[in-house]
Amino acid sequence: METRSLFRALFLINFAITLGFGIADAFFSMYVFSLGARGILLVLPLVLYSLSKILFSPFMGACSDKIGPRRIASISLGLYLLVSICYFFTTSLMLITIMRLFQGIGCAMFRPLVASLVGERTTSEKRATVLGTFDISFYGALSVGPVVGGILKDIWGFEGIFAVLTLLCIVALLVALFYIPAQRLSKNHAAERKTENQCKCRTIFTMARQNSLRGLLAFIFGRACGISLLSAFLPILLTTKLGLSGIQTGLVMASGSLVFTLLLRPIGMLSDKTPRKPLIVAGGTIVSLLYFLIPVVSGFSQILFLGLGIGMFSVLSQPACTTLLIEEGVRHGMGLTVGIFNSVLNLGFIAGPLFGAGMQHTFGLSSVFYAAGILGFVAVGLFITTIVSEDTPSSALFLEKGDVTLSYVTSEKL
Template structure:
């Protein structure tokens, strides 16, 4: 590892290996993003059943993540990451042989278990590489891999599906996940420097520390609430956009723009958060922007209008995420980075369980426009709750 400059010591060689590995995996996952709601609908899913397709993925992910995170603190991260990526590749082949909604839900459950071994573990790996005072910048930089992969993926997925059919998108996920597994296995070293520190404390003790910290509970609440926006966009925005006349390629572009803008601003907003120490204002601003843009979606009917709202939502995410994950890194140094990232991503998955089912109920009971009105209002109210938790944490020892 080269350590001749400050920049190089901040971003060691294994960071860039991890970056490329995660980018390849998320690119493959993003490719099937715009396809999945339409694929599920073609198999007979509607409303609640469509919500279950997405919630099944998140349910198994939620249950698995804290356990995997804790054991990665005990036994190392690389084996979990490689295993998860191999499972990604194998499971994606199963989508080609799915003929009904029940089979699809079972595959999504398995896919969620594999997912628990990828992003949370990769984030824990990156978190341990982050220098003190540089958490926002480094984790923001790392998030570029995730956001760019998930951002470019829908665009490629829409084009691949339009030109070559559904099979091409699922095969792309298989190939890219396999490539990511090879990169991790061949080039990513195991972390050993903080093994003793990472293995301290039982699973129950770690959970108790999380529950007793109002600051980290506030960050987990932020992650859950912001996932309402993300879950709604992933699950029902493609259907709304199609209903107002957008092609699958256009839908892919819209989803890509959202993620790519988040990717573009992650590093500068993370660096600014580090320099100013303004974690709370950045997170609050991001939540408000997400709520407003989601609420306004039913008023948008043209591609340009939908594009503007996705741009606003992307900026909101870029403001909030680096500041929030920096707080998680700081907490991870106390209980173990794998455990901390496991809980952080568990909050995301809990939101992904709730959002599609809740939105599906609204869709069945009212209409698709009501999904965006109600979820936007909930996120705005959730912003107030988040502020209260963080403010009380400043007055009360965590």
């Protein structure tokens, strides 16, 4: 019952924070533009936010392994609340830019904590189901955020957006203070705690030599590049090449997120009943193939169907990937592992658009989607190579779901 209450509280907290900043971030560029930001001042807040998440995620994740979860939650959610209040009361571009830095630090603390609390309180038999269900709090909020933000902006302007953001941050902070425990783990997870304590001496460089973690990081980097390329350049293709209306473009962009969110729990259940690594390989491979089809579609119905397919096969790898990440956290320290993972994820989100911009300028818009497909194939190939090279025999890629933790403990002699 205690675990279930904590799960519900974390679900609500994650949904509230993701919804609040999903609403605000969707209109952030428009807001700073309305304040007179041009050139470097327009992009600097966005760059600082991403860089702060990349630089601080491993450090903050490691801190979350040593500091009580309630304290970490209070600090990170307090930073979120401070940012939301400043957004509401100030129009200073300099202060807003600084707040974006603090927002990134808060995210670097908050995401590893939430992922580790959920992951370490689930058994290996149901871990993918639980993680897939919990991810609904993130992707569901992310899907409805821009819509809610648009309604708020039309009715109350930017003040309405920031007022709702502040309210959601207050709710999240109060729930955290009441429901997040002061101690790291419950007594039912003492064995995992012992394993984690034995692994705390590992450094980031030691972790980087682990093939399984490197393979996972390579896969998520390639996936993040693909997602960011799609988000940045697909609207351009939809409007300039296909001539779609704003509503049609919005439907295409939302289609993948919608089917992704709806399938998270069932795919999580599938990941608990079948080998997880093949799901990652299958999902990553098919999505990469679908990227190659984007430049050749010729109408709204085709691109909508393609968007649904990308969402459907993207979710195939999501719960399995998160579960393997949590199992890596048992080896190396949960917060540090998730922090490094988030850094690589955000690095992919930055590298993707930059790489895409160069491809578009040199080879045209269609080349961006071909590049996304190639990056996806390379990421899957690296994942297969590193995983197979660590597992023995070579067929271990297709071992059953419960083999991972056991093979980790025996091979590393923890």
